[in-house]
Amino acid sequence: MSLSTIMTNYFLRHVQVMLFSLGQLWRQPVASLMTVTVIGIALALPAGLFVLQQNMTTVSEQWDDSNQITLFLKTTISQVEGKQLSLDLKKWPNIAQVQFQSAAQSLSEFRQLSGLGDLLDSLPNNPLPAVIIIYPAEDIVSPDAIGSLLARLEAMPQVEQAQLDMEWLQRLRSINETIHRGISILAILLSLSVLLIIGNTIRLAILSRQSEIKVMKLVGATDRFVRRPFLYTGFWYGLVGGIVAWITLMLTLSVISSPIDELIGHYGSNFDLQWFSLTMLTTLPSIGVVLGAAGAWLAVSRHIHMIEPN
């Protein structure tokens, strides 16, 4: 026999066993469907959460650009001194842009916004300070860098108070990071449970076919031969489970996509649904197949060699 014939035979045998395993799942549609659905949900859940979290990241990154610091100057600082200060600050390498607003401008802005003009007129002098709004340089984005810039500004003698307008943004970012880690852990746990679900399903399949396995071993089957269909069963569970996960994910996204669009549309989202669904269509079944084969391997390596004819 030539090598290519041997290879062809080997390949054909594998295809046969693959189809045989698929046929066996097909013959128990309800049980198989339930297993596959559980696997699908377990895989879809972390994937879906990652989508949401990804969008949240997009939003918070957009807001990052609008980091700005407001300096409230002491009331003893004159308008000329204030203007000079803002020109000095503009020369700092970590400051991109400054905007000076005199006490009078502050007052008129407040008058406009509040509508309390009469009340303000009755005051003997302007209670509002002059303000310098500072836009940090583009590379100053980390909380540390912004924090140290803020501290330096606050320490200047002319400054009453320096205030980071978007302190809550940092909080959002750390919440985002917490969620990201939470989802990662959840993904690991759910993957582990997919592994165990498939392992346990295969274990039950092995036990229910004990007498068949004994007969096969009596007529000369190696452990490897007995193992093969069970490994393929795990493969099918993982593959179909992954596809179910993808369908679940796509259905869910189609339901929540319009509010998401609305949310991230404001912030120029770069989330590409089409690209995402294609990636997931390859990723989810691949993960499923790996978990399915691994789970099946766990089960067969523990049980097949123990079943011996008696």
Next chain:
Amino acid sequence: MIQFTDVYKRYPNRYEALSGLSFHLNKGEMAFLTGHSGAGKSTLLKLIALIERCSHGQVLVNKQNLTHLPKRKIPYYRRQIGLVFQDHNLLHDRTVFDNVALPLVIAGENHREIGRRVRASLDKVGLLGKERNLPIALSGGEQQRVGIARAVVNRPAILLADEPTGNLDPDLSRDIMQLFEQFNQVGTTVFIATHDHDLIHTLPYRQIQLHQGRLAKREVE
């Protein structure tokens, strides 16, 4: 072909099923293994098929010393032996054809060869028309013949049978025995454990009789 030398078999519960057993079966011979219930007949056949290992002594089969055969080689060793059981041991969710084909599929035969040999084997046991049936759709005698077809499909050098006629009426039993004789006539070594004294007394083959795990007597025709 099969040689036992001072063989002991003690089960884990310390029960000694075989004690100091020695005998020899020639290549191409056909013999019966007899003895009361519990005498150790099944145990003896299990030692030959390596379903059990002996506790002491030496078993030689087809020039292989079974004491030293590693576990991973057992499947390949078993492919030289055809086994027939009283309760058939068929796979009930596969057709007659698939059951008989099993040893060939396991050995990795190609498709065409499998079809040819399975049909030849079913032809020999007279079941060629039933290859698409499931085993439950067959009578007890027919199921036993499927078991025999499976045992001989890869032309083993040795055919072992443990009470192959145990559940069958005398006519069917005689048919089955004739089948074994046919395989013996083409050179297969045949060794049959049985209770069926009425049947084997009419046949001209050696009897190896066990009594409480020992050789009782030898009758050579």
